[in-house]
Amino acid sequence: MDSALIPEGVKRCPLKWFAVWIGILNVPLMVGVVGALLCWGLALNQTNMNNNYPFALWIAADLGVIALGAGAFFTGFLRYIVKIDELNNIVNFTVVIGVICYAAALGILAIDIGQPLRGWFIFWHANVHSMLTEVAFCISCYFMVLCIEYVPLILENRQIDKFRFPHAFSHRLHEMMPAIAAVGVFLSFFHQGSLGGVPGVLYGRPFAYREGFLVWPWTFFLFILSAIACGPCFTILITKITEKFARKQLVKRNVIDILARISGWLLAGYLVLKILDTVYWVSSTAANVGAPAGSFYANEPFGVWVLITEVGILGVIPAIILLTKRARENQPLLMLACLLNCTGIFMNRWIMTVQSLAVPVMPFDKFFSYHPNWVEWATTLMPLWAGAIVISLSYRYLPIFPQEKELNPL
Amino acid sequence: MFPFAFEWANDPVHFVFMGSLYAVLVVLFIFMNYCGIRATLDWLCKKDEPHHH
Amino acid sequence: MKEEHQKGHGKTYKYGMVVDLDKCTGCGACMVACMAENNISFRKDDTNKLVSNFWMRVYKISNGLPFPDADISYIPRPCMHCEGHGHHHATPCVSVCPACATDYDHETGIVSQVYTRCFGCRYCMAACPYHARVFNWWDPRWPEGMEKYLSPDVSPRMRGVVEKCSFCFHRLQRARNKAYAEKRREIGEDEYQTACTEACPGGAITFGDLDNPEHKVCKLKDAPGTFRLLEKLGTNPKVYYTTTRDWVQKAADVYVGNEGNGVTPA
Numbered sequence: 001m002d003s004a005l006i007p008e009g010v011k012r013c014p015l016k017w018f019a020v021w022i023g024i025l026n027v028p029l030m031v032g033v034v035g036a037l038l039c040w041g042l043a044l045n046q047t048n049m050n051n052n053y054p055f056a057l058w059i060a061a062d063l064g065v066i067a068l069g070a071g072a073f074f075t076g077f078l079r080y081i082v083k084i085d086e087l088n089n090i091v092n093f094t095v096v097i098g099v100i101c102y103a104a105a106l107g108i109l110a111i112d113i114g115q116p117l118r119g120w121f122i123f124w125h126a127n128v129h130s131m132l133t134e135v136a137f138c139i140s141c142y143f144m145v146l147c148i149e150y151v152p153l154i155l156e157n158r159q160i161d162k163f164r165f166p167h168a169f170s171h172r173l174h175e176m177m178p179a180i181a182a183v184g185v186f187l188s189f190f191h192q193g194s195l196g197g198v199p200g201v202l203y204g205r206p207f208a209y210r211e212g213f214l215v216w217p218w219t220f221f222l223f224i225l226s227a228i229a230c231g232p233c234f235t236i237l238i239t240k241i242t243e244k245f246a247r248k249q250l251v252k253r254n255v256i257d258i259l260a261r262i263s264g265w266l267l268a269g270y271l272v273l274k275i276l277d278t279v280y281w282v283s284s285t286a287a288n289v290g291a292p293a294g295s296f297y298a299n300e301p302f303g304v305w306v307l308i309t310e311v312g313i314l315g316v317i318p319a320i321i322l323l324t325k326r327a328r329e330n331q332p333l334l335m336l337a338c339l340l341n342c343t344g345i346f347m348n349r350w351i352m353t354v355q356s357l358a359v360p361v362m363p364f365d366k367f368f369s370y371h372p373n374w375v376e377w378a379t380t381l382m383p384l385w386a387g388a389i390v391i392s393l394s395y396r397y398l399p400i401f402p403q404e405k406e407l408n409p410l
Numbered sequence: 411m412f413p414f415a416f417e418w419a420n421d422p423v424h425f426v427f428m429g430s431l432y433a434v435l436v437v438l439f440i441f442m443n444y445c446g447i448r449a450t451l452d453w454l455c456k457k458d459e460p461h462h463h
Numbered sequence: 464m465k466e467e468h469q470k471g472h473g474k475t476y477k478y479g480m481v482v483d484l485d486k487c488t489g490c491g492a493c494m495v496a497c498m499a500e501n502n503i504s505f506r507k508d509d510t511n512k513l514v515s516n517f518w519m520r521v522y523k524i525s526n527g528l529p530f531p532d533a534d535i536s537y538i539p540r541p542c543m544h545c546e547g548h549g550h551h552h553a554t555p556c557v558s559v560c561p562a563c564a565t566d567y568d569h570e571t572g573i574v575s576q577v578y579t580r581c582f583g584c585r586y587c588m589a590a591c592p593y594h595a596r597v598f599n600w601w602d603p604r605w606p607e608g609m610e611k612y613l614s615p616d617v618s619p620r621m622r623g624v625v626e627k628c629s630f631c632f633h634r635l636q637r638a639r640n641k642a643y644a645e646k647r648r649e650i651g652e653d654e655y656q657t658a659c660t661e662a663c664p665g666g667a668i669t670f671g672d673l674d675n676p677e678h679k680v681c682k683l684k685d686a687p688g689t690f691r692l693l694e695k696l697g698t699n700p701k702v703y704y705t706t707t708r709d710w711v712q713k714a715a716d717v718y719v720g721n722e723g724n725g726v727t728p729a
Contacts, residue, residue: 043599043600043601043602043622043623044583044598044600044623045514045600045601049600050511050513050514050600051513051514051588051594051596051597051598052513052594054585054586054588054589054598055585055586055589112584113582113583113584113623114581114582114583114584114585114598114599114622114623114624114625115581115582115583115621115623115624116582118562118580118581118582118583119582121562121564121580121582122561122562122582122584123411124411124415124562125411125415125417125562125563125564125580126411126417126427126428126561126562126563127417127558127560127561127562127563128423128424128427128428129423129558130558130559130560130561130586131559132559132561132584132586133427133561134427136561137427137430137431141431141434141435141438144438145438148438148441148442164452164453164456165449165450165453168448168449168450168452168453169445169446169449171449171452172444172445172446172448172449172452173445175445176441176444176445179441180438180441183434183437183438186434187434198586199589201558201559202555202559202589202590203548203555203696203697203698204555204590204591204592204593204693204696204698205589205590205592206696287719288695288719289695289696289697289717289719290695290716290717290718290719291717353589356589357589361592361593361693361696362522362592362593362594362692362693362715363714363715363716363717364522364524364538364714364715365522365594368513417563
């Protein structure tokens with residue numbers, strides 16, 4: 001029925017099945033919408049957050065999706081600035097993933113702030129000394145960049161492309177893409193970094209605080225590196241999942257391999273710096289303010305296992321897999337490495353925000369545990385369902401994967 | 411924040427920080443307009459652009 | 464920048480507090496007075512202290528020893544009105560607020576909170592190691608008729624914003640207005656006192672200008688056995704605590720061993 005909209009030379013499932021699939025995805029999405037409406041209507045008492053945990057699942061998820069979305073700018077950087085031409089076959093898809101991740105981050109923030117209608121104050125009354133201001137500026141601008149990158153993809157839909165203006169506009173946008181990618185890279189480096197600065201500058205919280213270079217704490221640089229280390233892995237992961245659902249190969253192995261290899265090297269570099277940072281922080285920064293490392297990990301569930309899991313299981317293992325040619329070429333192993341890598345970075349964001357607040361600072365202060373309730377989970381998972389819908393629609397109606405025709409001749 | 415806001419201060423932080431924001435917004439604005447104008451010209455002049463695929 | 468604003472505005476003050484922990488009985492009068500004075504909202508069931516509003520909070524510590532050596536101490540904790548690291552903009556919460564909703568007033572040393580400016584990101588709460596900041600998780604509601612008893616000098620806070628102790632700033636404004644009407648430039652020590660200071664039956668809290676040698680706090684803050692919470696972090700608070708009990712001093716703060724001033728690690 002919608003065959004006129006589907007790109008030429010590719011096969012898609014019948015519209016009926018597609019509608020059912022979208023319908024299924026809408027169910028959990030609507031649960032999330034209910035959660036969001038509860039928060040907006042009845043205030044944030046609907047969550048399990050409290051005065052000891054003013055930053056909770058939402059902020060961790062926010063930092064997490066932005067790190068995962070780094071695949072968009074970093075692939076753009078590799079494609080348009082470093083000029084690795086093979087990546088042309090996946091750069092479109094990274095833009096789609098990026099749009100979803102950044103829209104998710106902005107959406108979650110809109111629920112997370114206590115007075116959503118005042119959200120614009122961050123621009124209007126900006127405190128230029130706050131890391132959060134830097135984050136808000138860069139994320140909003142970069143989201144615009146992503147939308148600008150997404151527009152030509154939409155205009156390439158078979159029916160829209162027939163019109164002369166959209167066709168010409170899309171063509172002109174394509175021509176200018178390296179420039180826009182450069183703006184994106186500039187913005188992304190700063191906001192990935194300033195997200196690291198968000199916990200890093202909190203000198204009242206020895207667990208989070210790091211010394212640094214000029215106005216930027218070390219976490220600024222660690223966050224950039226970890227984001228570009230996990231972004232490509234997330235791209236691989238989502239591509240593979242999309243291939244599973246589409247039941248066909250969409251991107252050639254060599255393209256995936258380039259991303260996996262780059263990711264591996266970056267992850268290894270990140271881990272070295274992360275370990276150095278941890279050693280320096282424990283032995284100097286935190287020790288000097290009377291916060292022994294033992295106190296950081298004294299309260300379960302935030303025990304030492306957290307650090308071991310984050311750096312060891314979710315860091316070193318994927319790095320080894322990604323750097324070993326034979327392991328990397330084994331598809332299930334590659335998937336595992338990508339999954340571990342992404343989980344590790346997500347866990348790092350959780351630790352830097354939530355555990356930072358969980359550790360009591362005053363010696364007579366008590367530890368309280370926190371677990372997110374259904375409202376927080378439902379809203380946090382919304383990007384997953386909304387993202388699946390956006391990817392499904394984009395895959396069905398837009399020429400996202402240039403290699404699809406070649407890999408799957410009709 | 412605009413330079414006429416009462417919180418504004420003529421210090422390097424404000425110039426660099428707000429300046430960067432406005433620079434990016436201006437670049438994006440010019441970029442979109444440039445592409446829009448060029449596309450409009452292509453369309454009006456009926457010039458056949460080679461397809462980029 | 465802020466110092467420039469200050470030019471031509473005359474004298475600066477540094478309001479602060481010294482709390483004598485040996486005089487504090489933990490009665491909670493300061494908390495009650497603070498809630499009444501500042502229109503702090505509460506709920507019918509306010510047992511979950513993690514989501515209830517306190518500007519002043521009294522903590523209890525114990526030396527953990529068996530009878531007859533058992534001893535306890537109470538630590539009243541208002542906002543510390545931290546001055547922060549050396550240069551301006553470095554109060555932990557002020558430097559992070561993305562919307563300039565909280566400010567360090569260099570004229571009075573008071574950290575303000577602009578409720579109508581705050582959009583509830585709670586970054587300041589993350590920055591404060593003292594839990595001095597609380598979030599309005601609920602809409603403020605008072606029992607029928609009680610709204611008539613609210614203080615007209617303090618605006619009640621809407622839901623979704625952060626609030627905290629203001630050192631009863633409205634009392635300073637009132638004192639200034641009175642002084643102005645009487646054609647005076649200076650206000651006396653007793654003209655501006657916080658509600659908790661006045662309410663404390665044991666006289667444990669002393670409030671005044673830390674820089675003014677005529678004010679009691681100025682001398683008290685330099686007395687032996689006086690310390691501040693988490694001094695090592697460099698938050699530079701303006702609330703001092705004093706005690707003659709060694710264990711209280713050790714239990715109330717963290718030490719790394721090079722402090723001097725008679726304080727040794729526990």
